[in-house]
Amino acid sequence: MGFFVVGSELNAYICSIMKLLQLSYNNPDWSIQNLQLGSTNLLVGRNAVGKSRTLSLIHLLAQVITQKQDLAEECDWDLLFENENKDQIRYQITCKISDTPLPFLNNTIITFEAIYINEIAVLQRNTSTAAKIKSVNNVDELLHLPPNKLTINARRDIKAYPFLEDIMNWAEQIYLIDFTAIDTYKTNGHPNSSINTIPFLYKNLNQDSQEGIIKTLQDIGYSISTIKPQYRDDYLFLLITETGLKKALKHSQLSQGMYRALSILILIEYLSTYVKTSSILIDDFCEGLDYDRATKLGKIIFDKCQNQDIQLIASSNDSFLMDVVDIKYWNVLDRSGDVVTSLNYQSHPTIFEQFRFTGMSNFDFFASDYIKQKIQ
Secondary structure, three states: OOOEEOOOOOOOOOOOOOEEEEEEEEEOOEEEEEEEOOOEEEEEOOOOOOHHHHHHHHHHHHHHHOOOOOOOOOEEEEEEEEOOOOOEEEEEEEEEEOOOOOOOOOOEEEEEEEEEEOOEEEEEEOOOOEEEEEOOOOOEEEEEOOOOOOHHHHOOOOOOOHHHHHHHHHHHOEEEEEHHHOOOOOOOOOOOOHHHHHHHHHHOOOHHHHHHHHHHHHHOOOOEEEEEEEEEOOEEEEEEEEOOOOOOEEHHHOOHHHHHHHHHHHHHHHHHHHOOOOEEEEEOOOOOOOHHHHHHHHHHHHHHHHHOOOEEEEEOOOHHHHHHOOHHHEEEEEEEOOEEEEEEOOOOHHHHHHHOOOOOOHHHHHHOOHHHHHHO
16 A cells, blocks of 8 residues: 555535544454544544554545445444535445355455434444435335445435435545655655656646745745656656755755655645545654654644644654644543554543643653543
C-alpha cells in the first residue's frame, strides 16, 4: 500500500456528506468498543495500542462498501453516522465464515445487516439472503441478496433509498494517508509509484493554491522560493529552489521532513479544493518533524479541515503535535488484551475540563498517571 489511498470514483449522484460519529468492531482476535468521533480527532495512545489498526479498520469498511475488498473474517460492525441534515444513521453488519464451501472465492457471508435512521428501522436482514428495506415513501420491499454482498452493493435507487447512497458516498469520499510512508528514498524515480502522485497533484493545482503551499512552507520554517513541475522523458518531478541556494533540487533530493510536509500540504489542498471529500485519515501524523515544524504544520492541517468541514481523524504519538491540538479533540486509546477502549471529552468531560487547571502540558495528559488516577 502506498502512502495515499483513495476511495473509488465519485458517484454522479450528489448527496449529503456524512461524518462517522461512533464505531464499534469485533472479531475473534481484536475489538474496539464505542469509539466516539467528532469533526476533528486525534487518536493517541502507547505503541501497539491500536491507533493505526483503528484507522485501517475505518478505511477497510470504505473499501468493503465500494467493493474494492471483501470481508474475509468473522466480525461485527456497529457504526453511527450523521448527515448534513443532522439525521443519525446507524449501520450494523455481522459476518461469519460459512460452514460449507461456497461458489465464490471468499467464504465469508453476511448473517445480519440493519440500518436505522433516527432509530427507525429502514433495513432488516436477518438471514444471509433475504432482507426487507423501506423506501422514503414508506413502501417495504423484500430483497433476495447474494450471501456475500452488502445490500448497498445489490440494491441502489437514489430516489427510493437515499440513505444507501449517503453511506456509499461516505465510503467513496474517504482518504487514508500514511504519513510515515511518505518516503523519497524508497520510491524515488519509479513513474508508477506513489512518489509520482505528488508532482501530478501539484501540477494540477491552480496558481493560487500553488503559491499558498509555498507560503505555508515558508511559514512553518522551510525557505522555499519556487516549486516548478518538470518532465524528463515520461517522469514528472518537482524542481524546488530554496532561498539563498543557487542549485534547485528535485523533490526526491529533499530532506525527509521537508518532503513529508510538502506532500501533506499538496494532498490536503487537492482534496479540499478539487475533490468532494467527507473524511481524511492520517496515520502517524508529524512523525519525524522537529518541534517548530510539527506544531505549525499540525495546526495548519487541523484548521484547514475544520474550515472546509472535512472530518479529520489523525493518529500520533508525537509530543509536539499533542501540545498544539486541544485535548477536547483527543481520543486516548487503551488496550487490555484484545479489547481497545477510548477515553475522550464526550465520555469523560469532567476529567478533561479539570486537567486544564493543572498547568501541565497536553502531552502530560497522555504520558503521566493523571488519567489513571482520575478513573480510579
